[in-house]
Amino acid sequence: MNIKLYMAKIIVLLLISITTSKAQFLDEFNKDKIDGWFAMVGDGTPEMRIISQEDYATIFIDGTKDKYNVYWTLIKRDVTKWLDLTKLKDSNFQLRVEAKVRVHNAPRRLNFMVNTNRTVNFHIDLMEFDIPDTTNWHVISMTTKKFDAKPGDTVYVQMAATDYGLEKYQIDIDYYRADIVNIKEAGPDKGILVPYHPPIPNLKNFANQLAVKHDCVINLDFPEVNFNDLHIKERNENIFVLDINTNQWGILRWDFSKYRDAKITEAGLLELTSQSVTLGGNYVKALGEDFGMEFGKVRVIEILSGDPLWDQSTVTYNTLTQNEKYSNVFNTQMVYDFDVEEGPVGKNYITISKPVLQRLVDGTTKGLLIRPLGAVDASFYASENQDESNSAKLYFNNSNGN
Structure with missing residues (x-):
């Protein structure tokens, strides 16, 4: 060769x-x-x-x-x-x-x-x-x-x-x-x-705004007690709140019957309005910067099981969970952790991903749980107040079904 x-x-x-x-x-x-x-x-x-x-x-x-x-x-x-x-x-x-x-x-x-x-x-x-x-x-x-x-x-x-x-x-x-x-x-x-932590869009981009139908808090120390009358005094008026802390969490449920066949097209937003917030604690000094920065927030979680038709006037921790353990009722991986607007009347807009919204509309996800991540005491306006502009809402877009 x-x-x-x-x-x-x-x-x-x-x-x-x-x-x-x-x-x-x-x-x-x-x-x-x-x-x-x-x-x-x-x-x-x-x-x-x-x-x-x-x-x-x-x-x-x-x-x-x-x-x-x-x-x-x-x-x-x-x-x-x-x-x-x-x-x-x-x-x-x-x-x-x-x-x-x-x-x-x-x-x-x-x-x-x-x-x-x-x-x-x-x-x-x-x-x-x-x-x-x-x-x-x-x-x-x-x-x-x-x-x-x-x-x-x-x-x-x-x-x-x-x-x-x-x-x-x-x-x-x-x-x-x-x-x-x-x-x-x-x-x-x-x-x-x-997408990881996308920017918050303009509310005008959403065709649908749906107010929460039922909201309440559940208390781990008093699991048999209903707290729908939880309130504070503001200018001699009772202001109903969802007050969350280490052992007390907020729960939210919507009526999606109008959107029964809806197909969600993109991520939406959850709106919560702060009434008062107590924050503090040097987590970074105690835990280091990367670890410590995770705390002082509020965590949004899917409710996957339990009583799907709980009523705010009667719900308790026990009736919601039906005596099942935490991980059988709530998704142990959160939807989103957010920094709370300290208010008063601070508007919190939390991204709810497209698949989570679809599960909410379909009924696969029964509602949302909000609980603190760290030593946070936060009160959000509840739906019982006359001023409905401050109650929890979902913003979303869909391709069909209203």
């Missing part, structure tokens, strides 16, 4: 090999051991491990030793050698990550995040996904918008589960893929995407 022809073939084979090696990263978790991935936890004391099963991997999360349920757990790995980062010089190319997952508690959210050794803001390339059931495998994917990576950087991909609760949980992964894709050819991302 001509030596020049031979060398030319060798060069072609090498180029093919290099191109192939940088085509994409794909882990199908079909080996005896997990290779290249490492687990990380933070903002609490959860435990986490990832093990190989038959043709998939399982993440085990143990929250039983945690106290506050603001923790994060994630798996992460370096995928640099599989990616051609020079493509990112062209704005038509971005990094896409994709996985096929199954959860054992639902509904739950997972999130993707990608970053490099130079990343400072870890929330830029982050997307959450709503996983609605425990029976099906779900393909989820995220494509970056302006991923800041260049040749010489180390690129990390990860998948995280945050604030899952104080029990034990499992997440199965069939595969994880990472690739530099042409965004004009790749098609839309997969799964039920839940």
Whole structure:
């Protein structure tokens, strides 16, 4: 064989090999051991491990030793050698990550995040996904918008589960893929995407405004007592409030009969109006900056079970929960944590994601629970007041059904 022809073939084979090696990263978790991935936890004391099963991997999360349920757990790995980062010089190319997952508690959210050794803001390339059931495998994917990576950087991909609760949980992964894709050819991302902390839109953008039908507080110390008459004196007038603290939480329920067949088109807003708020505590000094900043907020949670038709004039903790344990009634992963407007008459607008709104409309989610995260004592105006402008409301858009 001509030596020049031979060398030319060798060069072609090498180029093919290099191109192939940088085509994409794909882990199908079909080996005896997990290779290249490492687990990380933070903002609490959860435990986490990832093990190989038959043709998939399982993440085990143990929250039983945690106290506050603001923790994060994630798996992460370096995928640099599989990616051609020079493509990112062209704005038509971005990094896409994709996985096929199954959860054992639902509904739950997972999130993707990608970053490099130079990343400072870890929330830029982050997307959450709503996983609605425990029976099906779900393909989820995220494509970056302006991923800041260049040749010489180390690129990390990860998948995280945050604030899952104080029990034990499992997440199965069939595969994880990472690739530099042409965004004009790749098609839309997969799964039920839940953008992380989107900006609050103008209320005029919403066609529907629905006032709460029933609202009350439930008290863990007095689980048999109804507190619908909870009030304060304001200018010699009784002002009815939803006063929440460590052992007393607010509950909200709407009448969606008018929207029985509605299909929610986008995220909406929950409006709560503050009457008075007591805040304080140097959490950062005691717990550190990243952990401490999680507190001094109010948490919004889905009510998934219990009495679906509770009445504000009679509901108690016991009647709502029907003597079931907390995790059987309330989603242990919150919808949203928000900083409270201290008021008075402070307007709080909390993003309610599209899938959560759809579950509320469908009746899968029975209502919303509001409880403090930290030593917070907050009072919100209740629906019993004559001034209905300050009662809880939902703002949303839908494509049909009124």
